[in-house]
Amino acid sequence: MSREAPARRGAQTQRPSSGGRWRSWLRHHRAMALDSARRLLRHPLSSLLTMLAIAIALILPAGLWLTLDGARLIDTQLDESATLTVYLEQGVGGAEAGRIEEALAAQEGVTNARLISAAEGMVEFQQALGLEDALARLPDNPLPASVVIRPDDPSPSAVKRLAGGLEDMAGVDEVRLDLAWLERLGQLAELGRRAGLGLAVLFGLGVLLVVGNTIRLAVENRRQEIEVVTLIGATHAFVRRPFLYSGAWYGLGGGMLAGLLLSLGGDWLATPVAALAASYGAGFALPGLGLAGSATLLGCSTLLGWLGAWIAVSRHLAQIRPR
Amino acid sequence: MIAFEHVGKRYGGRFDALAHLDFRVRRGEMVFLTGHSGAGKSSLLRLLMRLERPSRGRILVAGHDIDRLHHSQVPFYRRQIGVVFQDHQLLFDRSIYHNVALPLEIQGAEPREAARRARAALDKVGLLHREKALPIELSGGEQQRVGIARAVVNKPALLLADEPTGNLDPQLSADIMSLFEDFHRIGTTVMVASHDLALIARLRHRTLRLHEGRLVADEEVS
Incomplete structure (x- = not known):
């Protein structure tokens, strides 16, 4: 007896159907x-x-x-409070400042712009520092008018890009942004x-x-x-x-x-x-x-x-x- | 059923545990494997169970070269052979019934069918009344019978036994052997390794005698 057919008895004939296998596997x-x-x-x-x-x-x-x-x-x-302050040139005021505010508000990437006139700036400054007397003695207001801008995209890189664009506008002296702490x-x-x-x-x-x-x-x-x-x-x-x-x-x-x-x-x-x-x-x-x-x-x-x-x-x- | 063709098994590059084994076992035959301890009986059975692989030659079981089985196929090969161990290899943390039903559980048999077959196997070895007992509560001879029930619960075509009567007294040994003869009579191929020469001589079956890893005698009994 050399080669025999595979055993037809025993386990071979007992192999369950695939459904049965699946059930036994789950079991x-x-x-x-x-x-x-x-x-x-x-x-x-x-x-x-x-x-x-x-x-x-x-x-x-x-x-x-x-x-x-x-x-x-x-x-x-905090991101929502990320703002830029645009300082206008000394002496720019009144109607011109209003035009610049509108121009800034129309810029791409600017959500809104709020003008702070030189006089308002002075009041805020006095309140913040408690130096009413000393400042009142100054002959004229040394503060420029400024526009506070809220950007669409508060991420540091976007704010930086926006600031770069604004600085070239007529009547704008300086754009300040406090990015260091944000970064x-x-x-x-x-x-x-x-x-x-x-x-x-x-x-x-x-x-x-x-x-x-x-x-x-x-x-x-x-x-x-x-x-x-x-x-x-x-x-x-x-x-x-x-x-x-x-x-x-x-x-x-x-x-x-x-x-x-x-x-x-x-x-x-x-x-x-x-x-x-x-x-x-x-x-x-x-x-x-x-x-x-x-x-x-x-x-x-x-x-x-x-x-x-x-x-x-x-x-x-x-x-x-x-x- | 079994064909050994020039099979050799060498351990550690020097020691030949088995050499030049060449024999065949017909389907339904009952064969004893004898020889001193160390003659290679256990090595031969380990090759057949594919616990080890031959260094030379090939082994055919039911026509298949078992050395060429992929390791993922080996479990399915082992399910087709029943093995009785000298030390029973029962699981002591579960009942006799669960020990016997274990091969069916492994194969994923349907529980009711498994219960029926496990009880039938226990009945065959005369231990159905102890199905709820733990192996530790049984005597050595009874434990061996549980091992046999577990080996045959699958109705394997090939039944291997390694010194199944090793630690039993002559009467129990004869009882165990007659169980193997019963399975032989219903067509199972049976190979029993034993050094109990007196018992083997009385039972009058074909006997393969190993000596130092070689087949030195193949005695057919008419």
């Missing part, structure tokens, strides 16, 4: 999801500790992200964003390591089981599945804990933050995660848990060879 997923959840619940304390470690790793980047979100709100408020704020925000992203990557790796290590121990504990099921025809996907679910559960639990701790921490910080903001005359509150934010957090944490488990199981499956 195994459901069974493994429940089984791995039960395994977690069987050791509630150690499961909780793992989830807490994940939560702590998630809180820092998520918290920073929330803070940046709040800062972005301030940022837009500095923009750079700070960029720094915060990058630091947040870097931290998110770093702590995401942390979550992978925490889950990976936990799953590695679980794999070691079930080594004999893995060997046996491999011997009797389990695929790698079959062996991996319960561990992937464990990882996903750890991630989900960690994400939920992180969300809880974040909202508790937000409440705890709300009062001092509000007081601090009020002292600067700003209305600023730490934003909450919200529905979308919570969903993102849970999605990311679950995915990280799953991925950590996948890496750990794949690495160890290669090492586990049935004896």
